[in-house]
Amino acid sequence: MSPVSPPPPTDDVLGFTDVRIAFEEGRRVLDGLTARLSTKELTFVAGASGSGKSVLCRMAVGLLRPDTGSVELWGTRVDTLPERELVRLRRQAPYLVQGPALLDWRTLRENVRLADPHAPNEAVESALEQVGLLEWADRLPPEVGPGAKKRTAIARALVLGPRYLLLDEPTTGLDRRAAAQVEDVLASLKMRGLGGLVVTHDYRQLKTLADRVLVVAAGRCAYLGSPEGFLTSTEPSLKVLTAPFMEGATDG
Numbered sequence: 001m002s003p004v005s006p007p008p009p010t011d012d013v014l015g016f017t018d019v020r021i022a023f024e025e026g027r028r029v030l031d032g033l034t035a036r037l038s039t040k041e042l043t044f045v046a047g048a049s050g051s052g053k054s055v056l057c058r059m060a061v062g063l064l065r066p067d068t069g070s071v072e073l074w075g076t077r078v079d080t081l082p083e084r085e086l087v088r089l090r091r092q093a094p095y096l097v098q099g100p101a102l103l104d105w106r107t108l109r110e111n112v113r114l115a116d117p118h119a120p121n122e123a124v125e126s127a128l129e130q131v132g133l134l135e136w137a138d139r140l141p142p143e144v145g146p147g148a149k150k151r152t153a154i155a156r157a158l159v160l161g162p163r164y165l166l167l168d169e170p171t172t173g174l175d176r177r178a179a180a181q182v183e184d185v186l187a188s189l190k191m192r193g194l195g196g197l198v199v200t201h202d203y204r205q206l207k208t209l210a211d212r213v214l215v216v217a218a219g220r221c222a223y224l225g226s227p228e229g230f231l232t233s234t235e236p237s238l239k240v241l242t243a244p245f246m247e248g249a250t251d252g
């Protein structure tokens, strides 16, 4: 038996180490954030508006580079990776912006195909099937609801055959029914073992969908742990986030 423990495997790790970034002089959005996530898990990112959740997602795949600190994905230093290789990495870990960003004059199927013009038909059909949109595939985005638009955006990521998904507020602005459709998609991806980083303000999702919760506050990782631990925490910086939700949840 070796007295030295082996280094932890980095194969399934998204790691942020002492990451700092400022867009304006004197105001760091991230200010020494360190977190180590498993890309086999669904990690939900919580935090106040403007706390840096989107910045964190973008940094994970090199759409933003930290001023200092490092970002590592699957054993590769993302923050120093050349753009060419980042493009390849982002096919394995696509980042979905908050809006669906579809072409309105192309059908849902064509929108999915645009992600990868070389994708075989089966891959396109499979991506549409995974989000429950096969029957709607010939419609145009303006002919479908916001939930279907969002699911099309997810299918467009799935057609790349990703290892990880980064979803920025996938249910924000959706009505309850459309949000539930997107949540169903997340649940089925989770069941199939696809991990992801999901920014949300709807903490109802945490109980059923999250393996882990990461809270960004004051530029740092204020919490990284189980959803239950977050939701029941009495720590003031966490309670300020969960209290309105917990009240809302008991209101009926």
Ligand SMILES: Nc1ncnc2c1ncn2[C@@H]1O[C@H](COP(=O)(O)OP(=O)(O)O)[C@@H](O)[C@H]1O
Binding pocket: 023, 029, 047, 048, 049, 050, 051, 052, 053, 054, 055, 056
């Ligand atoms: N590209 C940018 N240029 C200037 N400021 C930015 C940029 N991206 C983010 N910010 C600022 O960083 C802060 C955190 O932004 P963001 O990560 O979008 O917050 P949120 O937690 O709501 O997703 C905000 O104050 C925002 O204005």
Ligand SMILES: [Mg+2]
Binding pocket: 053, 054, 055, 168, 199
């Ligand atoms: Mg955001």
